[in-house]
Amino acid sequence: MAPDFSSRKPQCNNVVRVEMPFTTRCLSCSRSLARGLRFNAQKTHCGNYLTSPIYTFSFSCPTCSSPLAFATDPAHRSYRIVTGMVAFANKTTVEEVETLSLPNHSIYEVQEARDAMQQLEDEKEDKRKATEAKSRLEALVQRNEDTAGGGNDIERNRALRSVHREGRRERDALQEATRALGWDDDGGVKLLPASDEDTRRARAAMAVRARVTKVSPATALRKRMSGAASSSIFAPGVYDGGKKRSRGRT
Structure with missing residues (x-):
């Protein structure tokens, strides 16, 4: 009887511990390998399905040491036998493991369909970039025309x-106003051109000042005191000295 190498400890990085995904039978010695049987297998990357890698697990039959192998099947969410064994009729299906069954398309058909969709997306992206570039170019041309202002070079220079x-005249006028106020040009204080906001604020400040200076607090106090002195503190009909004051009598 051949020794069982499946119980040995892995000695390299690509040897992994796996389980049989379904019950199979060896084609050489007809030994049954039950589902869930654990053993050491050589893990090899043998391709891709779209972006999912496909791995092959190779090992030897515990009885006759015949090479056996099975691989992952990402297209159907399952596994497939590569060599050395055959699956029983009660092979695990996608319904048993509650997964979705994909249509039986070849990898090349799926890749071609993906390439066609990618080509359409690339063409759409190229059109969008071309439209944006055209818009930017038109904006630059329009800005150059607005800056030029039309006409020839002589008119633009004039x-x-x-x-x-005009700007130099405004600066000279501000300097003259600064000197008239007694400010030195080198003192760091410079007048700015008048604006509508300055005019509005100046008028508001003058109106407030006029209201404040129109009646002084002392004048207002004297008026209140004189009014209180001339008026009586007794209202008509109030008892005076135990007798009711009658109206119209002296």
């Missing part, structure tokens, strides 16, 4: 010099 001339 308009630019006129703008600079």
Whole structure:
């Protein structure tokens, strides 16, 4: 009887401990390998299904040492026999393990369909990028035209010099106003051009000042005191000295 190597401890990194996914029978010695039987197997990467790797597990029959192997089947959420054994009729199905059964398409058909969809997505992305680039180019052309302002170089030069001339006049006027107030140009205090906001705030401040200075607090106090002195503290019909004061009598 051949020794059982399945119970030995793995000696390399690609030897793993696995279980039989379904009950099989060895083709050489007809030994039954029950589902759930654990053994050491050589794990090998043999391909991919889309992005899922496909692994092959190779081992020897415990009785006759014949090479046996099975592999993962990502397309059907199951396993398939590679060599050396055959599965019994009670092989595990996708209904038993409560998984979804995928259509029986080959890897090449699925890959071709995926490539076609990817090509459509790439074409759509290229069109979107071309549209954005065209919009940016049109915006740049329009901005250049707006900056140029139309006309030839002589007219644009004349308009630019006129703008600079107006700015220089405004700066000279502000400097004259600063000197008129007695401020030194090198003192760090400079007048700014007048704006509508400055005018509105100045008018509001002047209105508040006029209301405050119109009647002083002392004048208002004197008016209140004089009014209190001229009025009587007794209302009509109030008893005076035990006798009721009658109206119209002296």
